[in-house]
Amino acid sequence: xxxxxxxxxxxxxxxxxxxxxxxxxxxxxxxxxxxxxxxxxxxxxxxxxxxxxxxxxxxxxxxxxxxxxxxxxxxxxxxxxxxxxxxxxxxxxxxxxxxxxxxxxxxxxxxxxx
Amino acid sequence: xxxxxxxxxxxxxxxxxxxxxxxxxxxxxxxxxxxxxxxxxxxxxxxxxxxxxxxxxxxxxxxxxxxxxxxxxxxxxxxxxxxxxxxxxxxxxxxxxxxxxxxxxxxxx
Numbered sequence: 001x002x003x004x005x006x007x008x009x010x011x012x013x014x015x016x017x018x019x020x021x022x023x024x025x026x027x028x029x030x031x032x033x034x035x036x037x038x039x040x041x042x043x044x045x046x047x048x049x050x051x052x053x054x055x056x057x058x059x060x061x062x063x064x065x066x067x068x069x070x071x072x073x074x075x076x077x078x079x080x081x082x083x084x085x086x087x088x089x090x091x092x093x094x095x096x097x098x099x100x101x102x103x104x105x106x107x108x109x110x111x112x113x114x
Numbered sequence: 115x116x117x118x119x120x121x122x123x124x125x126x127x128x129x130x131x132x133x134x135x136x137x138x139x140x141x142x143x144x145x146x147x148x149x150x151x152x153x154x155x156x157x158x159x160x161x162x163x164x165x166x167x168x169x170x171x172x173x174x175x176x177x178x179x180x181x182x183x184x185x186x187x188x189x190x191x192x193x194x195x196x197x198x199x200x201x202x203x204x205x206x207x208x209x210x211x212x213x214x215x216x217x218x219x220x221x222x223x
Contacts, residue, residue: 034211042215043201043213043214043215043216044157044201044213046211046213049210091154093156093157102147102159102162103147103211104159105149105156105157105158106156107155107156108154108155108156110154
């Protein structure tokens with residue numbers, strides 16, 4: 001099956017710093033990538049949808065200047081959490097979609113902001 | 115608005131059968147997914163239904179009734195490793211995934 005990787009798998013950073021998370025589709029070209037956030041014991045919350053070569057579409061309530069998304073190629077999307085604060089601590093998951101409807105999920109990145 | 119409903123939590127016994135229901139009201143329908151998510155991990159794909167009826171895949175089966183806006187995931191011969199959250203998600207008319215809140219399944223010996 002299709003494989004999506006994320007890096008790093010976990011990161012601890014200090015409040016006020018920025019963190020970049022990479023999402024790669026390893027064996028297929030992802031026309032669309034999605035970024036989700038999941039707080040403990042809650043469901044996935046879609047943050048944004050990105051199509052290769054165009055600006056990401058953010059969900060209501062998600063600050064586009066804080067969560068910078070770059071989908072530079074068909075196999076790579078990055079999420080940068082700028083000026084991170086403790087409330088940004090969460091599990092960030094990306095998924096990638098090829099031509100069909102199924103989304104293939106990355107393993108997730110656990111971000112802890114101290 | 116768009117809405118996906120599934121029970122918050124269910125408990126079942128090892129070796130038994132459990133059915134997790136999902137009802138939806140969405141703007142359009144282009145299929146329904148079931149995903150399994152273990153704590154601290156990303157979701158993994160279980161099934162995709164776009165036509166009415168039952169799809170069987172080993173111990174797991176998924177059923178869809180589009181006219182009723184209803185689906186269920188049936189898990190047979192439950193194993194302890196099946197303890198996880200099960201997420202129902204519908205593809206709407208814009209081909210966006212609308213997620214349910216997930217059902218936490220607890221398996222007891």
